[in-house]
Every structure is written in structure tokens, then in C-alpha cells.
Amino acid sequence: MDWFRLSLQLNKFPIQRAQKKLEEVKNIPEAEYEKYQYRQRNLLLDYHIQHNDFYRDFFKWEGFDDWSKVPIMKKSDLQQPLRDRLSSTYTTKSAYVGKTSGSSGHPFIFAKNRFAHALSWAGFQDRYSWYGIDLNTSLQARFYGIPLDFFGNVQERLKDRISLRRRFNIFDLSEQKMESFLERFKKADFNYLNGYTSAILLFAKFLKDREILLKDLCPSLKICIVTSERLFKKDKELIENVLGVPVINEYGASEVGLIAFEDPNHHWIVNSEDLYVEILDANDRILPYGEEGRIVITALYNYAHPMIRYDIGDTGALSTRSTLKKPVLEKLVGRTNDIARLPDGKVVPGLTFYYVTKTIIEDSGNIREFIITQTSLDTFHIDYVSDIKLSEVQKKSIMKAIEMYVGKDLKIGFQKNEVLKRTKSGKLKQFTSLIQ
Structure with a gap:
């Protein structure tokens, strides 16, 4: 059974429609991609100007004829009640509501319309398929934290069970706990690891100290996906050597979804299907490919809540090999506040x-x-x-x-x-x- 698809459908996220849309966008020729992005940006902008009082006030709308004049949104701009930022056509019950981790120092609650959320998941599933991972059938070893309150804990574990995820709680990374991690890999046919870089690296060092190759104990393993924290070359080599599978970089954020994903040729392919990614300098000027600056993102299908020219707080550069349809993230330096x-x-x-x-x-x-x-x-x-x-x-x-x-x-x-x-x-x- 397609458990992942079923879980999204039960929660009223139209995953089948999102997957169809994703394929349509992927099939747009490069020569027509600029027109697609221009049209979708304008549709989104017009919608929020008409239906979102918060964004209309933020933009100070007087008409515009140049995308570069659209104001930059910062996390601090969004630290106010969600009800004040929602489009009038949505409520907290009709939209998906989430919360950022706050690791940047600016946590806030955000919303996505259900189709936008489904489209994000369609993007993840598409990228994972590059490595033979199917979210409907592949078993994940999940190195993440988990809510410690009773309701949040039960809810998250239920989601894990439905989504074929088995959680390895990283709030306890003692050697005794990692011994229990190892036993779980011996008993279950995990297809991939997914989690925070620092936690997986610590587990890898534990394996190295014991001269253990994880794939020998769990032959079903295919890849390891690290996210949320920087992965250094030396650490990547260590993890690959003790896990026995490739380590893949994933770059994303809960409020916008998948931003970039490493392909089999070791290029970070930027998600251009439902995001529009720009690199800006300190004066909000758009930088050409190859130059380093602030990463600014527009979520092209989020009509419930404006994520338009949103400064995510990271700095990086797009490769000179980039095209509008296939941008390549050449460098991800880190948070601008670090x-x-x-x-x-x-x-x-x-x-x-x-x-x-x-x-x-x-x-x-x-x-x-x-x-x-x-x-x-x-x-x-x-x-x-x-x-x-x-x-x-x-x-x-x-x-x-x-x-x-x-x-x-x-x-x-x-x-x-x-x-x-x-x-x-x-x-x-x-x-x-x-x-x-």
C-alpha cells in the first residue's frame, strides 16, 4: 500500500494533483521557463495584494513594473500573530500550519495552502527517486528530535509509523543509546538514513571506533541524507566510509520546503519548480550567477501566506553553470547572523x-x-x-x-x-x- 500518499490524502493534501503539476512544470522547455516564472510570480503577487491585508500594507502597494522593487521580507517581519498574516480566503483550519525551528533566533508560525504543502512533498519524492528511494515503500531511519510533551510525542510517532519512518531520538546520544541504535539496524531493513548532520556524524564516529561498517549489518541501506546543518568534506568522507553508502546533502526549510538537493553528479540542484530563488547583495540588488550573497526565496504556490522575496537568513551563491530551469547551488556559506x-x-x-x-x-x-x-x-x-x-x-x-x-x-x-x-x-x- 502507498502509505505516504494515503497519509497525505487523509489529511486533505492533494498529492496526486501536486505530482501531476510537478510533472507539467518539469516538462516546460528551458526557452519558455522565464515566461512560466514571470507568470506565476505575478499571479502570486496579485493574489496577495487582493486578498491579504498584511501583505498589502507591507508592500505599500502603488503599482509596480519591476520585480526588483518588490520588498524583501525578513523573519522579523513575520513575528506577529498568524491570523494577521493569513489571506482572507484561508483560515488556520483550511491551511497547513507549521512552526520554524527557531535555530536562526527568529522562530515564527507560518501557513501554506494545502496544495502548496502537497507540492513540496511531491518535490521531495521526486528528488529521493534519483536514488531509488520511494516514500511510499522505503523505510527511513530518522535521526531527529521529537516533541517531549505527551500529545506532541504521540502525534509525531503516529506520523512516523504511517510515513514509514523509525525515529532515533537524538536528545540522548550517549554510547549506551547508540548501542541500541545499532541493534535496531541489525533487526530492520532500513533503506536510508535521514537527519541532522551532527547527530549522524556522531553515530558515524561511534561506528568508526568499533570498526563497524553499517551496510554489513543492514544490507538494505542505499543512501544517507543529511540536512539542516553544514556538512564538511572530511565529515562526509567519514560518514560514507563507516555507513558504506553515499551521503547526500539536502537543503530545505519548513516554511518553504525543499530548496536544493544533491544529484548523483554531486551538484546541488535548486528547486525551481515551486520556488523562485535569488541571490541579493547588502543593498537588495540581484547578483549574477557566481557571486555570493543573501538567499531570498519566493514560494510560488503559497496563496495562504505570503513568502515573497523572503530572506531565509542564509548566504550562498549560484553556479555560473545555472539556468533558470536548472539553477545549481555552488556554495552555501551559512546563516547571515552567525x-x-x-x-x-x-x-x-x-x-x-x-x-x-x-x-x-x-x-x-x-x-x-x-x-x-x-x-x-x-x-x-x-x-x-x-x-x-x-x-x-x-x-x-x-x-x-x-x-x-x-x-x-x-x-x-x-x-x-x-x-x-x-x-x-x-x-x-x-x-x-x-x-x-
């Missing part, structure tokens, strides 16, 4: 700290996870999980590298932990600045 500000006025991407410390810390062989927090202009704190403490020599090496790549006269603190604090959704935010 930056460190130093006493001399210098601004440094938080990722710089991660690169520096990651290489040195992992040379020790016993550091499993770590996060970095900036507590003041000149002070940073590194929390890590390991079997033994970092030596003074290792700490000095890290501080020397930070001085070289980041800045001088910085105070670096170290703290060994049993576990690291994750967000409510289970993500591990690897760099955080507490400076406003």
Missing part, C-alpha cells in the same frame, strides 16, 4: 572559528562534538564532548590558530561536557554570538 564582531571592529564569519578549531581538535582523536559561543567582543567559549580533556598543548595550538586566522588578544575558554545543548528541534547550533 558572525563574530571583534574589539577592533573586524567582522568574522563564525564559520571561521569552526574551521580553525575543528581541524586541530579532531587531530586529538577523542573529541566527538563541540560548539563555540561568543560571550563578549573579545571572549569566546568552546564546549566539547570527549573521553579526556584537551591538553594544555592542544589548547595553545587552538588559540594560536585563532590568533592567526581570526584576531589577536582574544580570550578563549574551554569546557568538557558529557552532552551538548541542542535546540528544541534537536539541532546543534555550532556557533552562536550572544552580542546584540
